């Protein structure tokens with residue numbers, strides 16, 4: 001059997017153990033051919049028939065699957081640091097919004113920016129993610145809120161994946177906010193009848209997301225979006241139960257959603273619906289931290305029900321200006337009491353599941369894409385424990401140094 005590259009003298013976090021844990025292997029190797037893993041496991045079990053072209057000595061470093069950020073709003077223009085300062089001086093979020101700030105200010109700036117300006121604004125954020133070992137990330141639209149401006153955001157997301165060695169998964173979030181001066185129902189009709197069909201026909205997104213909340217769209221409107229998305233062959237997901245319990249997660253689960261995200265206010269019925277459907281819970285500790293939320297998602301109940309737990313940065317200018325998956329892991333541990341295994345799995349195996357890529361990404365396993373993060377750490381817990389420190393030694397995408 002041929003092998004282009006063999007990483008040896010490594011310790012592995014395979015995320016491929018029968019017990020669902022980290023799958024640690026101390027004297028491990030990873031072998032790749034044509035961008036795929038052909039073997040990942042103990043050195044002693046490496047097939048002797050392997051014809052190795054290039055050997056990389058990892059000197060005892062740890063190898064995990066490349067990190068996967070399964071929920072971001074990375075593409076936008078403008079800056080809301082001024083709003084943050086206002087809030088520190090005691091101005092309320094509602095007052096800022098009434099004065100033309102908040103999400104509407106990002107919509108204004110994003111509409112005014114052309115594709116190149118959006119690329120220039122987004123690349124440093126993407127590069128910060130890549131510097132921490134991200135090899136796949138989801139990017140949502142949702143700051144355009146017109147067909148052309150949403151398509152522009154999605155095209156920029158795609159171009160980012162061409163400019164850098166990273167897999168970008170585009171999601172259409174036209175139903176993010178009611179555009180200024182428009183009627184919510186009239187806008188949702190437009191999302192369903194005009195935008196979703198066009199976005200689907202042009203192959204600009206894989207999935208459709210909706211912000212289901214009192215300040216955004218109702219559960220009935222979310223369902224309308226799901227029906228339209230599915231009719232056009234797109235997967236669905238939801239921002240649900242972030243500020244109140246609208247029963248959006250249960251609705252999404254009944255529609256076969258990939259994930260329900262945020263879910264701080266999720267109730268027992270929602271947990272049961274997600275468990276029954278296999279819907280992934282995407283937890284977003286950065287938004288919880290930045291908005292100084294106090295109600296944590298029901299982690300213990302989700303765990304007991306067997307709902308898969310993914311983690312993401314929610315990178316966005318309003319509620320989570322975060323581009324560090326490692327810090328998000330630390331926040332999930334400190335704020336949500338998630339374990340080290342759950343935090344690492346949340347940015348690898350379970351994030352892949354949230355993107356419908358669990359058969360190809362997020363584990364060190366023969367047949368999977370050879371996307372790796374190689375870390376200068378003593379133990380996996382170091383990835384979660386430290387704050388603001390980046391121990392990445394190398395990033396590998398499709399078997400090549402990236």
Ligand code: DI6
Nearest residue numbers: 103211239287316317318319
């Ligand atoms: N939930 C959030 O927390 C962000 N979007 C969403 O659906 C807020 C986005 C922003 O304020 O720009």
Ligand code: FE
Nearest residue numbers: 071073239314
């Ligand atoms: Fe979000």
